[in-house]
Amino acid sequence: MTASTHFFLRRVAATLAGLALAGSAMAQAFPTKPVTLMVPYPAGGPSDSVARSLNNTLGKHLGQSVVVENLGGATGGIAAQKVLAAPSDGYMVFQGSPNELILSPLANLAVKFKSEDFRLVQMIESTHIALVTRPDLPANNADELLAYARKQAAAGKPITYASVGPGSFYHLLGEHLSKVTGIPMVHVPYKGAAPANQDLLGSRVDIFLAPYGKNYEEFHKQGKLKVLAMLNRERMEGVKEYPAISESQSLKDFTFNTWSGLFVKKDTPEPVVQALHKAMSETLGDAQVRANLEANSRVPAKPQSLAAVSKVYTDGTAQYRAIAKSIDLKPQ
Structure with missing residues (x-):
């Protein structure tokens, strides 16, 4: 091995180590300010009730307050697009379902995002x-x-x-x-x-x-x-x-x-995703949160790994696109 090759490999190793340390620091630092939980429907509806059943406990596990914001319209598409327009830093998360993130892009010409623009962090509940x-x-x-x-x-x-x-x-x-x-x-x-x-x-x-x-x-x-x-x-x-x-x-x-989950933009840094996943998983284990969800006739989700929820979202996307195709749904 030449001296120049040895030097290059050392630089690569140092860079990778630096990135790992930066990722670890980011995970430890996040969040340093309140997190916004975007609900894609007006206050007073079922989705709003779910958000307010868990936002305070989620905030406790994150170490920062979680503020619920309601924004209806375009079958949830307006709220989803606002999340996509925000920085990919985890400070604006989306309480979503197949309704807004899979079906809305198939039906509404004004919705420009794809399902794949979001990443599912953790399930929240399923709904009768x-x-x-x-x-x-x-x-x-x-x-x-x-x-x-x-x-x-x-x-x-x-x-x-x-x-x-x-x-x-x-x-x-x-x-x-x-x-x-x-x-x-x-x-x-x-x-x-x-x-x-x-x-x-x-x-x-x-x-x-x-x-x-x-x-x-x-x-x-x-x-x-x-x-x-x-x-x-x-x-x-x-x-x-x-x-x-x-x-x-x-x-x-x-x-x-149907079901809902906590979503972020797909390019959110992995340490931030992991921090949100951990806090949401802990929130689902809280007896009061589960009681709140059940009081609203929701079935609280069992925490799953990031790999497992990724499969849920991928499979759900395929399933709902098939239903849309079967009824010849056209964007308008």
């Missing part, structure tokens, strides 16, 4: 999907709803279904319901679950395939709306009072749920 109707809709189960919808469509007055925006998971569910039953239905998009629920309570929209929250339980008991079924294969803990969709005659296989 409820088949909810306006209070005065003349149906008390899924089969009666379809009979009513078929009658209305034949009369040229198709029923309406709410979603949280074009290309959202709930839009796809509505389109998929229309397709598998052969019953025309009209899509009514909103900027979030909260305004959709307002119109449902006011009987201005007929149905909502919605993320289930405890508010529905109260509204159902008070007769302000109807929860006809949960899109589950069987009655599950926390929502056993409602029929599983598999108990219907017409929609036995119409079973779906």
Whole structure:
């Protein structure tokens, strides 16, 4: 080995060691200021409730406060793009789901990012999907709803279904319901679950395939709306009072749920990602956080490795793109 080669190798080794030390220092330093948790829907909705169930505990494990910011619109795309426009330093993280990060880019021409622009740091929860109707809709189960919808469509007055925006998971569910039953239905998009629920309570929209929250339980008991079924294969803990969709005659296989997780920009430094992953994993182990999520009818996630959650996101991207293709979803 020549002297110049030996010198070059020593320089490379020193550089790599320096990078390792810098990464370690970055992990130890992060965060040195408050972290923003971006929620892509207005305050008061189900996603906001999830964020406020865990932000204080996440802040405790990070050693800095975690501030919730709400920004609705474009099926979560506006909030996602704001995160992408921020520095890749982990100080603005995204509470997202397939709804905003996989489906929104497929449906909205204004959304310019790809699913691959984000990285999943840790799962947060999975969510039951409820088949909810306006209070005065003349149906008390899924089969009666379809009979009513078929009658209305034949009369040229198709029923309406709410979603949280074009290309959202709930839009796809509505389109998929229309397709598998052969019953025309009209899509009514909103900027979030909260305004959709307002119109449902006011009987201005007929149905909502919605993320289930405890508010529905109260509204159902008070007769302000109807929860006809949960899109589950069987009655599950926390929502056993409602029929599983598999108990219907017409929609036995119409079973779906969704999930949310903590995301960062894909080029966020690895030490920062690891720090966020560790803090979120510890947060999920907190009994009060789990109780808060369960109180909102969420199923708290079990902490997984970064490799495992990366596979969840990759597999989910493929699955939801396939559903979008099956209903011929076009960006508009």
